[in-house]
Amino acid sequence: MTDLLQVDRLRVEYASGRGSVRAVDDISFTIGKGEIFGLAGESGCGKSTTAFAVARLLRPPARIAGGSVKLDGTELTGLSDAQFDRIRWSRMSIVLQSAMNNLNPVMKIGDQLADSILAHQPMTMKEAYGEAKRLLELVDLPYDRLGSFPHELSGGMRQRVVIAMALALNPSLVIMDEPTTALDVVVQRGIIRKIVQLQQKFGFxxxxxxxxxxxxxxxxxxxxxMYAGKLVETADRDSLLRHPKHPYTQGLLNSFPSLTGPKSKLIGIPGHPPDLITPPPGCKFHPRCSHVLPVCSRIVPELRLHGRQDVSCHLYTEEGIGHEQASAASEQSQQSI
Ligand SMILES: Nc1ncnc2c1ncn2[C@@H]1O[C@H](COP(=O)(O)OP(=O)(O)OP(=O)(O)O)[C@@H](O)[C@H]1O
Known part of the structure; x- marks a missing residue:
């Protein structure tokens, strides 16, 4: 699969009175064309900061402290605001949890959609309204909603409008940060189904x-x-489900009910994520890890390909205990998932 997004050694820091918060600490990943790539991890591990860095939405006290973000080969971190504005919405768009509350309350939906289309595409107002109608229908909203104000729509309908706006200019990458979290479960499911259908139809x-x-x-x-600003494992869905390699991934999967397997006891991960101003040395997960080795508190493990997935853990490095015990750990965890 050809890469669309390449994030390489990205670092993001927040300045604070106590020192720098290393919210994203040297992470690298790619997203292929037409791929849906997820970022998971406990609250505060740096998922949103990563998304905001890619979409260039970080504001002080946050700053990109290093690394590279390329979209279809174009380096984004060095672009001027004006250059980036041309990319935002046309090549990359973003849907946030709170977006449905950010629609302009005194503007009709049709006007808001038409305005965002006209900001990037030369068209007449009539053509932009035609586009707005097409977009509403894409997200299964009747076109007469063009004449509604945001408060006349339910939360789910407003979030569908936001998704329609994000797709208006046919972007190649859509960043979705908790796009349905504020909605009830049934509405969430409907919107997720719609997002997947649209992704399959348009291939973004x-x-x-x-x-x-x-x-x-x-x-x-x-x-x-992600754990404490680091990417600790990257894998395709099946490998992650069947053979989670990093002890943190194993713990995370054990904290949720199984999707398909028999019911098993849910086990949380003991302890808390570290303070990101003074994180522990070596692997940041080592104080909570049930497989901790002496090397873990000394050396930061690199993210390296191991089998079908990338993992950063000394269970899989030469400094660590080697593959046999790692596999045993993985199998043991798998039995309880
Ligand atoms: N303005 C800020 N100043 C200082 N630290 C911040 C600021 N905003 C975020 N952080 C810190 O950056 C880290 C990463 O936060 P981020 O919101 O990216 O995590 P997240 O994984 O998206 O969390 P959640 O799932 O709760 O949204 C956290 O430890 C957070 O405390």
């Missing part, structure tokens, strides 16, 4: 972020697991 790629790991596993072809 998605960077998908949610707390809902079962939903992520259902929707994403490949998933990156």
């Amino acid at each position: 790629s998605i960077l998908f972020i949610t707390h809902d790991l079962p939903l992520m596993l259902e929707m994403c072809g490949r998933i990156g697991i």
Whole structure:
């Protein structure tokens, strides 16, 4: 699969009175053309900061401290705001959890959609309205809703409008950060089904972020697991489900009910994520890890290909205990998933 997005050694820091918060710490991943890639991990691990860095939505005190973000070969981190504005919406768009509340309350839906189309495409107002109607129908809203104000729509309908706006200019990448979290479960499911249908129809790629790991596993072809600003494992969905390699991934999967297998006891991960201003040395997960080795508190493990997935863990490095015990750990965890 050809890469659409290439994130290489990205680092993002927030300046704070106590020091720098290393929210995204040297992470690398790619998203293929037409691929749905998910980022998962506990609250505060840096998922949204990564998405905002890619979409260039970070504001002070946040700053990109290093690394590269390329979209279809174009380096984004060095572009001026004006250059990036041409890319935003036309090649990359973003749907946020709160977006449905950010629609202009005193403007009709049709005017808002037409305005966002006209901001990037030379058309007459009549043509833009025609486009707005097509977009509403894409997300299964009747076109007479063009004349409604946001408060006349339910939360689910407003989020569909936001998704329609994100697709208006046919982008190649859509970033979705908790796009349905604020909605009730039934409405969520309907919107997710619609997103997947549209993705299959138009072939755009998605960077998908949610707390809902079962939903992520259902929707994403490949998933990156983040812990304390680091990417600790990247794998295709099946490998991740069948053979999670990093002890953190294993713990995360054990914290959610199984999608398909028999019922088993849910086990949380003991302890808490570290303070990102003074994280522990070596692997940041080592104070919580049940497979911890002496090397883990000394050396940061690199993310390396192991079997079908990339994993950053000393269970799979030469400094660590080697593959046999790692496989045993993976199998042991698998039995309980
Ligand atoms: N303005 C800020 N100043 C200082 N630190 C911040 C700021 N915003 C976020 N952070 C820190 O950056 C880290 C990453 O936050 P981020 O919101 O990206 O995580 P997340 O994985 O998306 O969390 P959630 O799932 O809760 O949205 C957190 O530890 C957070 O405390």
